[in-house]
Amino acid sequence: MTDFKVPDNLRYTKDHEWARREEDGLLTIGITDFAQDALGDITYAELPETGRTLDTGEGFGVVESVKTFSDLYAPVAGEVAETNAAVEEDASLINRDAYGEGWLIRLRPQTEDAWETLLDAAGYRAVMESGD
Amino acid sequence: MTSATRRLPLHDRHIALGARLAPFAGYEMPLRYGSTVEEHHATRTGAGLFDVSHMGEVFLRGPGALAALQQLVTNDVARLEDGQALYTVMCSPEGGIIDDLIVYRLADDDWLLCVNAANRDEDVAWIREVVGDAATVADESDEWAQLALQGPLARTIALPLLAPDLEDLPTFGVARARLGDHALLVARTGYTGEDGFEFYIPAAAAEPVLDRLLEAGEAHGITPVGLAARDTLRLEARLLLHGNDISRETNPVEAGLSWVVRMDKGPFIGRDALERIREDGVSRRLRGFVLEERGMLRAGYPLFKGDEQVGSLTSGGIAPSLDGASIGLGYVRVDVASEERLDVEIRGRRLPVAVTRKPFYRRDA
Numbered sequence: 001m002t003d004f005k006v007p008d009n010l011r012y013t014k015d016h017e018w019a020r021r022e023e024d025g026l027l028t029i030g031i032t033d034f035a036q037d038a039l040g041d042i043t044y045a046e047l048p049e050t051g052r053t054l055d056t057g058e059g060f061g062v063v064e065s066v067k068t069f070s071d072l073y074a075p076v077a078g079e080v081a082e083t084n085a086a087v088e089e090d091a092s093l094i095n096r097d098a099y100g101e102g103w104l105i106r107l108r109p110q111t112e113d114a115w116e117t118l119l120d121a122a123g124y125r126a127v128m129e130s131g132d
Numbered sequence: 133m134t135s136a137t138r139r140l141p142l143h144d145r146h147i148a149l150g151a152r153l154a155p156f157a158g159y160e161m162p163l164r165y166g167s168t169v170e171e172h173h174a175t176r177t178g179a180g181l182f183d184v185s186h187m188g189e190v191f192l193r194g195p196g197a198l199a200a201l202q203q204l205v206t207n208d209v210a211r212l213e214d215g216q217a218l219y220t221v222m223c224s225p226e227g228g229i230i231d232d233l234i235v236y237r238l239a240d241d242d243w244l245l246c247v248n249a250a251n252r253d254e255d256v257a258w259i260r261e262v263v264g265d266a267a268t269v270a271d272e273s274d275e276w277a278q279l280a281l282q283g284p285l286a287r288t289i290a291l292p293l294l295a296p297d298l299e300d301l302p303t304f305g306v307a308r309a310r311l312g313d314h315a316l317l318v319a320r321t322g323y324t325g326e327d328g329f330e331f332y333i334p335a336a337a338a339e340p341v342l343d344r345l346l347e348a349g350e351a352h353g354i355t356p357v358g359l360a361a362r363d364t365l366r367l368e369a370r371l372l373l374h375g376n377d378i379s380r381e382t383n384p385v386e387a388g389l390s391w392v393v394r395m396d397k398g399p400f401i402g403r404d405a406l407e408r409i410r411e412d413g414v415s416r417r418l419r420g421f422v423l424e425e426r427g428m429l430r431a432g433y434p435l436f437k438g439d440e441q442v443g444s445l446t447s448g449g450i451a452p453s454l455d456g457a458s459i460g461l462g463y464v465r466v467d468v469a470s471e472e473r474l475d476v477e478i479r480g481r482r483l484p485v486a487v488t489r490k491p492f493y494r495r496d497a
Contacts, residue, residue, distance in 0.1 A: 040152075040360065041169045043450045044428050044458075062479070064428040066168045066450055067360050088426070095167075 005033040006125055007099055011118035013075045014127045018099060021115055022106070026081055030103040031063065031072070034128050036095050039065035045091045047083040047104060054078060056117075060105065063094065072104065076114035082106040140185040141277045141338040149356050156359055157249035159186040164358035172364050172452040174355035175324055176495075179283040180365075181345060182357050184323075188252035188273040189332065190259060192243040196266035201243060204262045205235060206384060206406070208397040212237040217304045217319060220392045221384050222258070223402030227409055228380035229387070231255050232372065234321055236306045244306075244317070244332070246278075248374050262401060277338035281345060281354075282328035282365075284495075289349040290329055294318060303327075311341055323362065325369025325493055367459060368451050368493035370420060376431055377418065377446045377461050386414040386463065388489075416443060417469040420492060421460045421485040427478050429460035429485070436475040436482060442468045445476070453493050460485075 010018045016035035020028045036042060044064040054060050054074035061072040083105050087093050094102035109115070119127065137155045140146075146153065151162035162183060164171060174180050192201060201209045207220035217236040221229045231251045236244040247255045256271045263269050281290055291299055294309045298318055301307055306319040317332035333341050346354060363373070372378050378387050385393070385406060393406055423429050429448030434441050443464035451459045460476075464487075468474065475482040 040164060041167050041450075043169075043456060044426055046427070066364065067163070069428065069430070092169075 004037065004128065005099065006121045006128075008121045010099065011075075011115060011120060012124035012127070013073070013118060014124075015073050015075075016127075017072065017075050019075050019107075019115070019118055020099075026106045026108055027076065027078070027115070028103050029075060029105050029107055030098055031070075031094060032124070033098045035070070036098045036102070039063065039068065039070060041066045042091045042094045045087050045094065045104065047088055048080050050080050050082060052080045053110075054080065054107070063091065074107065075118055076107065077110040078107040078114070079110075080105050081108045140183060141335040142183050142185065142342055145339060145342055146183065146356075151356070151358060154359070157186055157252075159249065161186060162356070162358040164360045165356045168358065168360040168364065169450075169452045171355055171357040171361035174353065175283045175326060175357055175361065175365055176453055177284065178353040178355065179281060179285040179289055179328075179349055180324070180355050180357035180361070181342075181349065182280040182282065182362055183277070183342075184280050184330070184362075185277040185335075185338070186249035187278050188245075188247040188249055188255065188271070189276045189278070190245040190247060190256060191270040191272055192245065192259075192263065192267045193241055193270065194267040195241050197241055197243050200263040200266040201235065202397065203400055204259060205233070206393040206400060206402065207235070208394040209235050209237070209243075210397065214239055215306055217306050217321060218392075219304075221378070221389060222255075223384065223400075223406065224380060225401055225405060227383040227385075227402045227405030229374065229378045229382055229384060229389075230258055230380060232374050232378060232389075234319075236317075236319060238306065238308075238317075246330075249273075250375055275335055277333045277335050277341075279331045279333060279338075279342060279345065280322055280324075280328065281331070281349075282322045282324040282326045282357075284327065285349075285352045285354075286326070286328035289345065289352050289354060290318075293344060293348055312344055314341055316341065323371055324365040325371065325491065326365075326495055364449055364452060367447055367449055367461070368453055368491070370461070370491035372418075372461070373447060382463070383409055383414070385409050386416050387418045414466055416463040416465055418446075418461060419464055419469060420488040420490065421445065421462060421474070421476065422454075422488065422492070423458040423460075423476065424473075424484045424486055427458060427483055429458045429476060429478075431460075433460075434477045435462060435464055435485070436477060437468045437471060442474065451492055459492050
């Protein structure tokens with residue numbers, strides 16, 4: 001359990017997604033190392049159109065693995081500013097580099113303090129360890 | 133993991149090999165060791181080693197065994213000689229598929245039936261009911277481990293370890309052999325679309341046999357393979373999965389399994405029903421599907437022609453040997469079974485699928 005990477009500079013959700021605050025104010029969103037490992041080989045990612053607005057917790061896409069699929073939920077409300085075309089082309093990037101090249105979307109958050117609503121690394125580690 | 137989930141003889145080895153375990157048919161089974169896709173490719177190009185000890189081993193023994201088996205299954209087991217096996221189904225009187233199985237003739241009074249783990253208890257009860265006191269029915273599933281070694285290098289790895297020499301063991305042949313000090317049954321069967329063997333091993337010998345195979349296979353890239361890749365491999369080869377593609381609710385005619393139903397062999401359970409089904413014609417047929425856009429086919433997804441639902445998928449997944457295309461099996465209404473293209477609905481979206489009757493993957497002969 002402790003082997004999974006949980007970078008301290010990111011924020012997280014209990015749905016095993018991560019967010020990174022970029023200099024331009026956008027949040028880059030992906031799924032965690034724990035999530036990619038639990039899913040196994042990820043074969044396909046279905047991502048939203050750019051420009052779509054999402055409410056907090058709204059489903060915005062799906063990642064499919066060999067055995068199952070998993071819905072993606074917006075960690076915060078906002079507008080989809082960009083999606084990762086490379087992941088749509090080759091979803092195994094998520095397995096190989098969940099916090100890097102395997103990012104999914106960039107979101108323009110609706111509110112300034114959205115970031116503060118997310119779990120920090122310690123909070124997410126607690127979620128992982130609770131087996132939720 | 134519920135307390136009802138049982139462990140297999142090789143449980144500790146799977147942990148040591150880094151398996152991710154998952155409950156399947158009441159057993160804690162290795163789902164994968166690393167990447168499912170890599171395990172799949174290793175089996176297609178080299179050799180994959182599968183623990184399939186969950187499978188049920190049921191023995192029929194005694195002079196009445198052949199006659200009882202002829203009643204029980206749809207294929208003609210009287211064609212078998214000692215050391216030969218065949219694939220068959222056993223049907224209910226209504227023609228529904230109770231299970232699919234491999235029947236091995238070890239001797240004229242000694243037959244091994246390899247049945248699906250999920251159906252084991254139901255199968256054994258049914259077999260006892262059909263066989264009555266015509267033969268002894270012994271459910272020895274807990275006493276046998278089973279390993280499958282599959283792939284183009286399976287023979288290279290296994291043959292030097294086995295005595296006597298099984299170089300000439302044909303496809304669907306079975307022989308008693310020794311691997312080191314351990315007596316086992318070696319069958320040239322499998323569930324991957326590759327050449328290879330299934331080893332029936334007394335449970336106490338499972339660990340040393342596994343160790344020996346892994347050791348001998350190391351130079352040939354032998355790879356432990358979990359259930360997830362077993363599923364992608366069997367699906368590509370269009371091998372059916374009972375509980376998904378066939379069940380008591382499906383009959384062998386619509387499933388494309390008429391080739392295991394031998395009307396000419398004499399009476400058997402389900403024969404009258406199957407004859408009627410043949411005369412009346414089936415209402416649906418099993419077909420293969422290839423998704424023509426990105427996405428993933430899954431069991432249960434509905435199939436459409438235009439606005440009309442004409443069937444649904446019974447299996448779906450990725451085909452690593454077909455460039456990662458998504459493939460599936462399912463039943464469609466007989467009037468659209470010859471269409472080249474239908475639509476599948478995935479989470480509310482309709483996407484085109486090509487319809488095929490052939491295996492998605494066939495190894496080079």
